[in-house]
Amino acid sequence: MHPKLAEAYAALLEHPNGDLADFAARLGVDESAARGLLDRLAAMSLVEEREREYVALSPLLAMQQLILRERSLMEQRQEFLRESYLTLTQLMPNWVDRRPGDAAPPLIEEITDLAAVRRRIEELAVGAQHELLALTPPARDPHASRAAARAVDRSVLDRGVVMRTVYPESIVEDAGAYAYAEELAAAGGLVRLCPSLPTRLMLVDRLVAVVPHEPQDGTRGCVILTHPGTVAALVSLFDAYWDAGRAVSAVVDDDECSAMERAVLRLLQQGMKDDAVARQMCLSVRTIRRCIADLMMRLDASSRFELGVGAVQRGWL
Incomplete structure (x- = not known):
């Protein structure tokens, strides 16, 4: 607490009765400065104004009131965030599937700008309602990729969406990549490893598929597909690699053979x-x-x- 505030609080404890003028005189300040000190003490729940008199509360009572007030504000904030989150997650799938003014969602959407690709993928992931499937070969910038994916992945899992991810077994040689796979599994994601992966692939609710524009060059953008037959074929591709993989926890880097x-x-x-x-x-x-x-x-x-x-x-x- 600022020394002047402590002095003002002590003055009120010693002289519980008095008006603003008396309080200012005891502190040796003008009434405007005294009012400012009282307002700051009131904001800390250390002072109450009762019938034109200022009463200092005990620190214990002040702390109790402060905690109750902050708890109430926090609960209100949490309720606001919960309602906003539920509303947005209900609206997101419709927004993702159909943009305003479109007669029907496009069967193929090509995006070449990398920043736009990241935003679109995040929109699709956040809009997932039931299941998110992914084949995830190593990224060109794995650290940035993991940093960008962490918050989205946790958000998806926190909503109860089933998340199945397949990584190449080579990630066991990359401490950061393997640690993230374990983190994902610990958070409730289902993770398997395969010897190799054919391409990067993301499937949202088995209705939308995202593949690289160029399989060997992720910097060229992505293609988003909603054609039912194409998406079904890509789901079958994912399922084949998933069935051939093994759980991340089952991979042991032993002394004989990694x-x-x-x-x-x-x-x-x-x-x-x-x-x-x-x-x-x-x-x-x-x-x-x-x-x-x-x-x-x-x-x-x-x-x-x-x-x-x-x-x-x-x-x-």
């Missing part, structure tokens, strides 16, 4: 070459070759065929 190494072995088993494996896992060819060389050394394999045999024998495949 999740990334298992993913590399599975892709090699499918006959992929090093550059194809690197593209699938969004890693450099050098990283993939170093991983393969390390696996061959640990299994004492002189060829990739022997590497595959050894991996099967060790239970890595």
Whole structure:
């Protein structure tokens, strides 16, 4: 408390009876300054005006009144926010699906401006009513991507919307990405990992799909689709990768074989070459070759065929 306020409060405690003039005289200030001090004390619930006299309340009583007042204001604010939130979430799907003046929602919407892409994706996610599905390969700027997604993801989950996300298994080698996947799972999201993902994909209530304009270049914008047949096909694509994945909590980075190494072995088993494996896992060819060389050394394999045999024998495949 400011020293002058403390002095004013002490003066009222010592001389509980008196008008504004008496109070100003005791403090050695004019009535305007005295009024200002009283107003500040009243705002702190330390003073009440009763029949033209100013009465100092005990600090304990003042604290009780202050808490009650702030609690009431907070409850009113929470009620206002709750009503606003419910109203907006009810209106959002209609706004997302049909803009004013449109005869019908467009079946294809192309957006090339990255800021507009982010806003549109947030609108769609916030407007989800039942389910939000996503295939999420690594982003070009993963830190910024996670920062932008965190508040939206939590908002979706807090409303009880089912959220299923598939990440590539390579995120276990990225502490930040893996920690976010665990955070999402802890918040109620359903998260699975797959060896690789074909593209970035978001599906809202199985009615709207968002895909990159260029699959290999997320900076070129996105395409939003509402054509029922196209969306159904993309839902089937998501379901296939979801069914093939495993829960994030089931991935163990043990001393024998990491999740990334298992993913590399599975892709090699499918006959992929090093550059194809690197593209699938969004890693450099050098990283993939170093991983393969390390696996061959640990299994004492002189060829990739022997590497595959050894991996099967060790239970890595």
